[in-house]
Amino acid sequence: MKRKERKILYHWKQGQSVEYRLKFRATLVWEVVHERKSIAQVAREQGTTTKTVSKWNVRFEASGSKGLHDRPRSGAPSTFSVEQRCEVIALACDSPRHYGSLYTPTWTLDRLTEVARVYTTGPTMSRSSIHLTLQRNDLKPHAHQMWLHSRDPQFREKVHDVVSLYVHPPEDAVVICVDEMTSIQALERKHPTKSAHPGRAARYEQEYIRHGTRALLAGFEITTGHVIAQCRKTRKAVDLMALMEELATVYPDQRVIIIWDNLNIHYDGATKRWTDFNRRHGERFEFHYTPLHASWVNQIEIFFSIIHKRCLRHGDFRSGSELEAALRAFIRLWNEDIGHPFHWTFGGYPMQSQPQEAS
Numbered sequence: 268m269k270r271k272e273r274k275i276l277y278h279w280k281q282g283q284s285v286e287y288r289l290k291f292r293a294t295l296v297w298e299v300v301h302e303r304k305s306i307a308q309v310a311r312e313q314g315t316t317t318k319t320v321s322k323w324n325v326r327f328e329a330s331g332s333k334g335l336h337d338r339p340r341s342g343a344p345s346t347f348s349v350e351q352r353c354e355v356i357a358l359a360c361d362s363p364r365h366y367g368s369l370y371t372p373t374w375t376l377d378r379l380t381e382v383a384r385v386y387t388t389g390p391t392m393s394r395s396s397i398h399l400t401l402q403r404n405d406l407k408p409h410a411h412q413m414w415l416h417s418r419d420p421q422f423r424e425k426v427h428d429v430v431s432l433y434v435h436p437p438e439d440a441v442v443i444c445v446d447e448m449t450s451i452q453a454l455e456r457k458h459p460t461k462s463a464h465p466g467r468a469a470r471y472e473q474e475y476i477r478h479g480t481r482a483l484l485a486g487f488e489i490t491t492g493h494v495i496a497q498c499r500k501t502r503k504a505v506d507l508m509a510l511m512e513e514l515a516t517v518y519p520d521q522r523v524i525i526i527w528d529n530l531n532i533h534y535d536g537a538t539k540r541w542t543d544f545n546r547r548h549g550e551r552f553e554f555h556y557t558p559l560h561a562s563w564v565n566q567i568e569i570f571f572s573i574i575h576k577r578c579l580r581h582g583d584f585r586s587g588s589e590l591e592a593a594l595r596a597f598i599r600l601w602n603e604d605i606g607h608p609f610h611w612t613f614g615g616y617p618m619q620s621q622p623q624e625a626s
Contacts, residue, residue, distance in 0.1 A: 273301065275332040292335045295320050296327045351389040352400045358382055359401060359408040374408040419558035428555055429526055429564050433611040436490055440522035440553070443486040443495075443514065444567040447502045447530075448574075453478035453590040456583045471581050479587045483574075483594055484510045486525075487567040492606040494570060496598050498591045504532040504540060515548045524553045528562040569609055574598075 279285050279293035291313075298309040299320065306324070310317045326334035358366075363374050366382045380394045392400075401407070419425065436442050456472040463469040484506055485496035495517055499506045514523065527533050533556070535541050545552045557564040578597040584590040 269331075272331050276301070279332075279335075289335060292323045293332075295323050296335070299324050300327070346390060347392060347396065348389055351387050351392070354387040355379075355383050355392065355397055355400050356404055356406060358386060359406055373411065376409070379408065415560050417558050417560040419561070422558040422561065425556065425558040426561065426564055429557055430611070432524060432526065432555065433489060433566065437522075437524070440524050441518055442489045442524045442526065444489060444565050445484075445486045445510070445514075445525050445527045446562065446565055446567045446571070447507070448483040448485070448571045449480075449502045451481045451483060451579060451590065451594075453481065453584040453587045454582065455585045460581065460583060471583075478584060478590070481587055481590055481594070482506065483571075485567060485570070485598075486510065486514055487570050488608075489566055489611075490608055492608040493602055494598050494606065496594075498594050500587070504536075504538075507532050508540065508544070511544060511552075515552075522551050522553065524555060526555050526557065526565055528557045528565060529559055566609055566611065570601075
């Protein structure tokens with residue numbers, strides 16, 4: 268017996284989590300081959316027949332340890348052919364609108380069953396058979412995920428530009444991610460939120476009273492995590508200009524690199540607002556833009572996610588002023604105690620030391 272086969276047999280014979288029938292067969296072979304016992308003696312000691320002991324020893328001699336597994340069995344013939352199941356999969360991957368469901372863009376199992384009876388060959392498939400076909404192919408035509416594809420022709424170059432600033436921030440400049448969190452609702456719950464108890468989660472009232480909205484305009488310094496923000500009633504060019512003037516005051520003598528998205532107020536427009544702004548501040552500001560539909564590249568989106576989860580999501584605000592106070596209090600807590608820079612990783616294409624031309 269080869270050393271490798273001996274180790275496998277011993278593991279199967281002694282293993283506590285090995286399937287019983289495999290453990291039993293390995294024991295029969297081990298007693299005959301390794302312990303040099305006769306087939307009759309092994310059959311007597313293991314409470315089985317000499318025919319069974321002989322069978323598994325012959326299988327082991329022919330195929331090794333693999334021969335101790337059950338051989339494939341034919342079983343009952345399939346009711347539905349592979350071609351018919353493939354037709355069902357093709358239907359599920361297509362739009363229901365192509366089969367008369369003009370106002371239902373999503374498949375239901377019942378609707379798919381009805382369509383399959385008309386558009387597939389072979390015997391009629393039941394609802395459960397179609398469900399089983401979908402399950403075996405990990406296909407969920409009723410489920411949807413939101414997806415937004417950036418069609419920016421310079422996507423690679425712009426992402427490389429922004430991520431390079433994150434990975435290797437320049438020593439002679441401060442890098443600030445700027446964006447606006449708009450339409451933050453001041454919602455007052457009609458009844459007080461109930462605290463959690465053992466065995467019961469906290470509960471908040473579904474009905475609410477609206478008290479208007481606010482916009483949070485903020486800049487996130489990537490190397491320190493410090494946030495400079497203003498809470499305002501509108502998100503217009505004049506509001507953004509107020510934030511930028513504050514940034515210019517906080518960083519009076521440094522080169523400032525701004526990363527933001529493609530919102531219209533982030534560009535000069537007819538007024539040349541940022542050209543004039545930069546001229547007023549000694550041409551210290553440098554603007555970098557994320558690709559179209561790729562604001563996730565902007566680190567401040569991470570901060571906005573944090574402030575939503577920890578300050579806004581289950582908030583109870585009786586006025587817009589109360590909402591503003593809560594936002595300011597959280598940002599103060601962030602800057603003084605819990606704030607930190609984000610450890611940025613990039614899971615896209617490999618970064619190069621120099622941007623490459625688009626292929």
